Amino acid sequence: MQKSDDTVERDAASFVSGAYEQENTMSTLLVKHENEFRVMHERFAGREDDDYILYRFLKAFKFDVEVASQKLEQTLLWRTANDYEAIKAAVKGLDPNDLESFPGGKLIAKYFPQCTRYSLDRDSNIVGIICPGLALPNEIVAHLSDNDYHKFETYMMVCLSQYIGRLSHARGVVVRMTRIVDLQGLGMKHLSKSMLDTIVASFSVAQSHFVEHMSHIIVINAPAVFNIAWAVIRPVLSERTQKKVIISGSNYQSTLLKYIAPEELPISYGGNCTRPAVVIHDHEAGFENMTIPAGASIEKTIAVKPGMVVEWSIRSEGKDIGLSVDFTDECSSMSVICPPARIPSNSHTVIGSWTASAQQSGTALFKFDNSYSRFTSKQVKVRIDTACQDNSPEITDKNQSVSLLDK
Numbered sequence: 181m182q183k184s185d186d187t188v189e190r191d192a193a194s195f196v197s198g199a200y201e202q203e204n205t206m207s208t209l210l211v212k213h214e215n216e217f218r219v220m221h222e223r224f225a226g227r228e229d230d231d232y233i234l235y236r237f238l239k240a241f242k243f244d245v246e247v248a249s250q251k252l253e254q255t256l257l258w259r260t261a262n263d264y265e266a267i268k269a270a271v272k273g274l275d276p277n278d279l280e281s282f283p284g285g286k287l288i289a290k291y292f293p294q295c296t297r298y299s300l301d302r303d304s305n306i307v308g309i310i311c312p313g314l315a316l317p318n319e320i321v322a323h324l325s326d327n328d329y330h331k332f333e334t335y336m337m338v339c340l341s342q343y344i345g346r347l348s349h350a351r352g353v354v355v356r357m358t359r360i361v362d363l364q365g366l367g368m369k370h371l372s373k374s375m376l377d378t379i380v381a382s383f384s385v386a387q388s389h390f391v392e393h394m395s396h397i398i399v400i401n402a403p404a405v406f407n408i409a410w411a412v413i414r415p416v417l418s419e420r421t422q423k424k425v426i427i428s429g430s431n432y433q434s435t436l437l438k439y440i441a442p443e444e445l446p447i448s449y450g451g452n453c454t455r456p457a458v459v460i461h462d463h464e465a466g467f468e469n470m471t472i473p474a475g476a477s478i479e480k481t482i483a484v485k486p487g488m489v490v491e492w493s494i495r496s497e498g499k500d501i502g503l504s505v506d507f508t509d510e511c512s513s514m515s516v517i518c519p520p521a522r523i524p525s526n527s528h529t530v531i532g533s534w535t536a537s538a539q540q541s542g543t544a545l546f547k548f549d550n551s552y553s554r555f556t557s558k559q560v561k562v563r564i565d566t567a568c569q570d571n572s573p574e575i576t577d578k579n580q581s582v583s584l585l586d587k
Contacts, residue, residue, distance in 0.1 A: 200303035204354040209235055219245045220252075227256060232348045236392035240420065255389045262334060271339035276308075282339070284324050284332040291316040293458035296340060299444035301358040305395045306344065307440055308357055309457045313365030313401070316463070317375050322528035326378060333382045341390050356395035358439055360449070362457070364401040371405060376412050383416045396439055397425045400432035400449075463529075467493070467561040472501060472550040474557050482544040482564055484536050489567045490517075490544055491533040496525045497559040502549030505534070509542035517544065523560075 202208070210217055210231065220234045228234065234252075241247040259265070271282075276296035279285040288294075294310040301307050320329065340357070348355040386393070399406070406427075414422065428435050433450030445451025472478050482490060484507065494503060505518035517534045534544070550558050 198303065200305075201353050206231060206235070206348075206352055206354065209354070213238065213243060216243050216245050216248075220249065223249055224252065228252060230345065232345055232354060235354060240391040240418070251388070251391070258385075258389050264338065267335055267338045268342065271335060271342060274339050276336070276340045276343050279336075282332050282335040284328045285335075287320065287323050288329075288332055289459070290461050290463075291319045293460050295458050296336070297343070298446075298455075298457065299440070299453065301395070301440045301444065303395065304351075304353075305355055306347070306357045307360065307444060309360045309362065309446075311362045311364070311458055312370060313363045313367070314458075314460060315370065317370055317372065318528045321374065323531070326374070329378055330381065334385070337386060337390050341393060344393060354392075357393055358396045358398065359394065360436065360457075361397060361399045362401055363399060363403060363406055366401075366403050366405060366409075368405060371408050376409065379409070380412060380416050383413060387416060387418060387421065394421065394424055397421075398432070398435060398439065399425065399427045400429075400436070402427050402429055464561075466565075467495075467563045470548065470560045470562055472548050472558040472560060474553050474555050475551055477502075477547055477549045477551055480546040480548070480562070480564070482546070482566060484540065484542050484544050484566075485568055486536060486538050486541050487568060488536045489533060490536070491531070491565045491567075492546070493529050493531045493563040494523060495529045495561045496523045497561065499525045499553065499556055499558050501525075501558045501560055502547075502552070503530070504547045504549065505532075506545045506547070507534075507536070507540070507542060508545065509540055520549070 213235075216238050217231065217234065220238065221229075224234065237248040237252045237255075238245070241251060274281050279289040279294070279296075282288075292310075292312075292315040294308070296308045297306050298309050299307045324332070344355050344357065410427075417425070426435060436445055436449055437451070440451070442450075442452040444453060446453050446455065446457040448457055470478060484490065492505070500522045502520055503518065503523050504516075504520040506514055507517050508514045518532060523530050546562075546564065548558075548560055548562075550556075
């Protein structure tokens with residue numbers, strides 16, 4: 181894990197002076213908008229004293245103090261309702277790229293390629309990259325509830341806002357973010373109602389409570405189906421934010437290079453930077469392909485040592501398949517780890533885990549049941565991992581397990 185203070189110091193040292201600096205230096209802004217700042221200071225003393233946040237609200241609402249005050253009051257209420265201070269404390273010192281440190285972040289990092297802080301643009305604003313077209317929405321929906329995903333997004337927004345805030349203070353300049361949205365691979369599977377509702381909810385929170393954080397949003401590789409998503413998302417965006425959105429097809433290199441120098445842009449996007457834009461996980465690595473004949477079952481056994489953790493990931497490729505997992509100890513006493521259940525086909529990867537107690541050793545039996553299908557064989561991908569824990573706590577209930585089969 182990389183400390184954000186280290187990256188703030190590095191990014192602050194990389195600041196490039198220019199027109200953006202002249203227009204966004206806080207000392208200059210405090211003088212230029214002295215009256216507006218005076219009113220905001222009086223109204224929010226002790227509740228929000230950060231000049232950079234006050235300025236973002238003033239800027240977002242055209243320096244109309246009454247509207248800016250109303251919107252900031254709403255944000256303070258939102259912070260209270262969403263335990264903002266606790267989240268702020270939890271993300272303190274985290275780099276925005278440390279996705280796995282956020283609630284649900286391990287799954288998001290695995291199934292939604294993104295790099296929140298990749299480099300700097302020509303104005304020394306942060307460049308972030310997200311690849312919705314490479315996301316696996318079925319896996320995200322299967323293993324994260326709407327509340328879980330919303331929690332992840334909230335933690336991410338707070339962390340990014342805090343990072344940008346610290347960078348702004350370090351430079352003395354209002355720092356924003358340029359985001360590259362790569363839609364390569366986007367299809368109808370990404371545009372279900374639930375996914376669009378989640379996206380709209382996320383944009384709504386960002387628009388209302390993290391105002392003036394974006395410099396540009398550059399959408400590249402936009403396919404025809406993007407029009408469906410844009411029709412839903414656009415009404416949520418303020419007019420000012422809509423003007424920051426730049427939509428390109430496959431000929432996007434010149435657009436990116438207009439805002440981002442070659443040395444700060446990945447080679448895959450027409451730049452010179454050798455770091456990959458995002459980390460793409462190999463979701464097939466470690467899986468064994470199995471064929472379950474029609475009307476038959478196949479069993480797979482795993483030797484279990486005391487305190488061992490057994491984890492499994494299973495996906496049915498064509499039709500559904502039955503799965504059960506049992507444990508038999510050395511005294512031939514059997515217990516159920518996972519009761520019989522159907523794994524739906526082409527839906528998502530079923531994952532589960534079970535931990536043997538410090539006294540348990542024996543065999544875990546995975547049974548793939550296709551006996552109910554008289555004419556159709558099934559293709560199943562299976563990955564079973566084991567790991568021994570040191571000083572494993574004793575589990576008195578031998579059936580204790582965690583299974584995601586019902587999700």
